[in-house]
Amino acid sequence: MNVTTIAFIIFAALPAVVTACAGNGNAARTSREVIPLKEAKLNIEHNATDNDTGFQGAIDSEGWRRLDVKGPKGTVLTLEGRGKLAELGLTELFFETGEPENAEVPIDEMLSKLPAGDYTIAGPSMVNGESSGNTAGTAWLTHDIPAGPELLSPSAGATVPASGLVMSWGPVTKTITGADVKIIAYQLIIEKDEPPHAHMIGKIGLSMYLPPSVTTISVPDGFLQPGTKYLWEVLAIEESGNQTLSSSEFRTQ
16 A cells, blocks of 8 residues: 555554544643643545555644553553653654455454444643643544545556646545445545655655545646656545545556
């Protein structure tokens, strides 16, 4: 799977993290005050091209030393800084679980590892050696997985001009089980088909989030280089944050 962010992969019990709450800035706080997480999310990502499924999570906060994540079946994940890192505090985290092929681990079995429902994440705050109490948030996880977008243009393996390229895909209206689904956005990702730089987080590429009404977009001239192979994918994102991607490739003249 091609992504624009190098993920921190966690292979412990499948994790859960959470929908965002706004923080309270730098206002004074009592030691008993609960500081809302700025951002906390837990989503399912399904790959309709490679037929695999996993979970993703993201946290943003003013600072924490330890976070315990609890769901319908109890605690599923603990994140903890150690030593000087614990004193400094952590603020942001993105993770992905393993993504087994559906032929090896059927989707229903995968979803049973992390039941739908509310998940809480909480623990002591920490900002450069000082704690202002606890930080906490709650996430709502569903098992509504959108169908994969049909990639229309360019066709798989096509050779296209390096300028004036228009990407298009079909709208998604159903889940993978055929139920109606509300798509809130599409994400288009285009990357060179090459390994990332050894010391750079991410790859050279283009990523844009588009309104659900947009299924056609022109690639900015100057981005694509001549005689180069590119990988591209479109993610359909439904209202609880679950997303399904379809991927393909093309080459420029």
